[in-house]
Amino acid sequence: MAIHAESLTKRFGNFTAVDNISFSVEKGEIFGFLGANGAGKTTAMRMLCGLSRPTSGKAVVAGIDIVKDPERIKKRIGYMSQRFSLYDDLTVSENMTLFAGIYGMREKDIAAKRTAVLTRLGLYDERDMLVGSLPLGWKQKLAFSVSIFHEPAVVFLDEPTGGVDPVTRRQFWRQIYEASERGITVFVTTHYMDEAEYCHRVSIMVDGHIAAMDTPSELKASLGAGTMDDVFYMLARNAERIG
Amino acid sequence: MRQLKAFVKKEFLHVFRDTRTMLILFGMPVAQIILFGFAISTEVRNIDLAVVVPQSSEVTRRLTEKFDASEYFTVRKILRSTDGIERYFRDGSISMAVAFTPGFADEMLSPEGAGIQLITDGSNTNTARTAAGYATAVIKDALSEGTAAEAAGIQTDVRMLFNPQMRSSYNFVPGVMGLIIILICAMMTSIAIVREKETGTMEVLLVSPMRPQIIILSKMMPYMALSIVNYLTILLLSVTLLDIPLSGNFWSLTLLSLIYIVVSLALGLMISTRTRTQLAAMLGSGMVLMIPVVFLSGLLFPVESMPGFFRVLSGAVPARWYIEGVKKLMIEGLPAGMVAKEFAILSGMAVFLLAVSIKNFKLRLQ
Numbered sequence: 001m002a003i004h005a006e007s008l009t010k011r012f013g014n015f016t017a018v019d020n021i022s023f024s025v026e027k028g029e030i031f032g033f034l035g036a037n038g039a040g041k042t043t044a045m046r047m048l049c050g051l052s053r054p055t056s057g058k059a060v061v062a063g064i065d066i067v068k069d070p071e072r073i074k075k076r077i078g079y080m081s082q083r084f085s086l087y088d089d090l091t092v093s094e095n096m097t098l099f100a101g102i103y104g105m106r107e108k109d110i111a112a113k114r115t116a117v118l119t120r121l122g123l124y125d126e127r128d129m130l131v132g133s134l135p136l137g138w139k140q141k142l143a144f145s146v147s148i149f150h151e152p153a154v155v156f157l158d159e160p161t162g163g164v165d166p167v168t169r170r171q172f173w174r175q176i177y178e179a180s181e182r183g184i185t186v187f188v189t190t191h192y193m194d195e196a197e198y199c200h201r202v203s204i205m206v207d208g209h210i211a212a213m214d215t216p217s218e219l220k221a222s223l224g225a226g227t228m229d230d231v232f233y234m235l236a237r238n239a240e241r242i243g
Numbered sequence: 244m245r246q247l248k249a250f251v252k253k254e255f256l257h258v259f260r261d262t263r264t265m266l267i268l269f270g271m272p273v274a275q276i277i278l279f280g281f282a283i284s285t286e287v288r289n290i291d292l293a294v295v296v297p298q299s300s301e302v303t304r305r306l307t308e309k310f311d312a313s314e315y316f317t318v319r320k321i322l323r324s325t326d327g328i329e330r331y332f333r334d335g336s337i338s339m340a341v342a343f344t345p346g347f348a349d350e351m352l353s354p355e356g357a358g359i360q361l362i363t364d365g366s367n368t369n370t371a372r373t374a375a376g377y378a379t380a381v382i383k384d385a386l387s388e389g390t391a392a393e394a395a396g397i398q399t400d401v402r403m404l405f406n407p408q409m410r411s412s413y414n415f416v417p418g419v420m421g422l423i424i425i426l427i428c429a430m431m432t433s434i435a436i437v438r439e440k441e442t443g444t445m446e447v448l449l450v451s452p453m454r455p456q457i458i459i460l461s462k463m464m465p466y467m468a469l470s471i472v473n474y475l476t477i478l479l480l481s482v483t484l485l486d487i488p489l490s491g492n493f494w495s496l497t498l499l500s501l502i503y504i505v506v507s508l509a510l511g512l513m514i515s516t517r518t519r520t521q522l523a524a525m526l527g528s529g530m531v532l533m534i535p536v537v538f539l540s541g542l543l544f545p546v547e548s549m550p551g552f553f554r555v556l557s558g559a560v561p562a563r564w565y566i567e568g569v570k571k572l573m574i575e576g577l578p579a580g581m582v583a584k585e586f587a588i589l590s591g592m593a594v595f596l597l598a599v600s601i602k603n604f605k606l607r608l609q
Contacts, residue, residue, distance in 0.1 A: 075452045084443060098250070101250070102448075107245075
């Protein structure tokens with residue numbers, strides 16, 4: 001079990017952002033975490049990353065209790081945010097070296113792995129280019145590779161494909177599948193319902209609760225919907241909190 | 244350690260890659276010092292002068308020639324009396340007048356001494372004061388070539404107007420140091436931290452195993468290094484270019500500057516915890532730091548002549564204590580023991596500000 005959450009709750013004053021959610025994610029699974037803006041998915045993800053302490057409930061990520069040991073979780077996870085998360089004024093290989101260093105990897109391990117990863121990405125010739133000068137799609141691919149460079153148990157992707165064209169998005173998902181096949185658990189939030197179809201399993205959050213959780217095909221079948229888009233609409237249209 | 248090394252390297256790369264900022268950071272102190280040194284010599288050059296000689300004598304002739312020969316003055320008019328002299332000031336034909344008393348030559352040899360009146364255009368205080376300073380120097384210089392009796396006879400009067408332009412430059416250098424250090428440490432540090440919030444990289448860092456204290460520490464390093472380089476540059480320039488002697492102990496001055504640098508870094512950190520955008524950080528440090536430094540630190544207006552309220556307020560401005568300490572150590576050449584108060588106040592501020600701002604730096608992004 002890569003992630004196990006039980007009655008996880010987060011309140012800010014009177015406002016319950018995440019209300020008593022429970023779920024489990026298997027090792028190597030691609031778990032889609034869906035919800036309208038303001039449904040509470042970012043807050044839930046923050047708690048799982050050890051950035052925010054839950055008000056009540058508990059969760060274990062990569063075998064580590066998020067309440068008791070939030071600092072240790074950070075070593076076992078990778079993170080890529082919706083906003084671009086590399087440094088534009090550093091080169092491709094400097095960015096990689098920096099984050100590997102932050103995760104405590106040894107210099108000689110970094111160098112060997114860097115070459116391998118860059119070659120696989122087809123970015124080896126661009127290794128000394130500033131990241132700021134790369135096209136957005138390449139940056140995205142690079143950011144993902146950097147987030148799993150230290151071989152985390154779980155990688156959290158917070159709307160990773162925002163603003164990217166469909167072709168690049170598809171390539172990006174190929175990378176996600178590769179990571180999952182290597183045993184890395186992928187926890188991904190997204191706004192794109194076609195992407196939801198790529199996930200092994202999705203949960204849909206509405207007003208801080210998990211309104212539905214299953215494989216995309218089961219969800220469509222049980223609600224009699226043709227696409228994930230319809231599923232999402234049917235569940236989320238009655239939401240009280242729309243961000 | 245591996246983390247720290249990787250991260251500090253990144254911070255230096257950020258600063259070095261940003262050539263425009265680098266240029267400003269290194270150019271600014273040099274430009275300020277050079278401008279200042281240069282401004283002094285240009286501002287008072289070619290002052291249009293009227294000499295008022297009620298009764299011509301050997302001495303007044305010699306002095307008039309000296310004035311005309313000086314690069315600072317051009318004698319435009321020789322007048323008999325000061326009556327209606329304002330007219331010439333008004334129409335711009337002169338900006339200064341030197342008036343001898345009627346019996347100047349005789350009075351010089353009398354026990355009371357002789358008087359020379361310097362009339363300047365007070366609408367521009369700085370130029371007027373500087374011009375008066377130079378006129379005094381010319382007079383003194385000319386008379387010292389004469390007999391000892393002449394020099395002795397006049398000296399008391401001359402000393403009253405002792406070199407004001409030198410004093411302003413003595414005031415300026417410590418002020419520039421105080422300003423530049425706070426600018427680089429506080430403003431640049433706060434912008435650098437807020438920039439990571441703005442681009443979203445701070446989030447990635449907080450999810451990483453980097454401890455927030457280490458992030459902060461590494462962010463401060465390049466600006467600390469820059470400030471030390473700038474401090475040394477200003478010191479070198481003011482000693483070589485402006486001929487301001489380093490009368491006190493170099494190491495005491497450096498220690499004081501290091502403490503002040505830490506205070507400034509902590510201030511920058513504090514601003515960064517309160518602001519979200521780079522623009523806000525810049526405005527914040529502008530309002531919170533620059534204005535008090537310029538107006539309340541004694542850089543422009545002496546603290547002693549401030550109204551009570553502002554004098555109390557200036558006590559909270561770190562730059563005031565730093566500038567005062569630098570003056571004592573550098574210009575007056577006092578031993579470090581005499582600066583104990585400044586050391587104590589700045590150290591206290593450093594500890595307090597660092598503690599508050601590290602506590603404020605949000606470990607968990609709520």
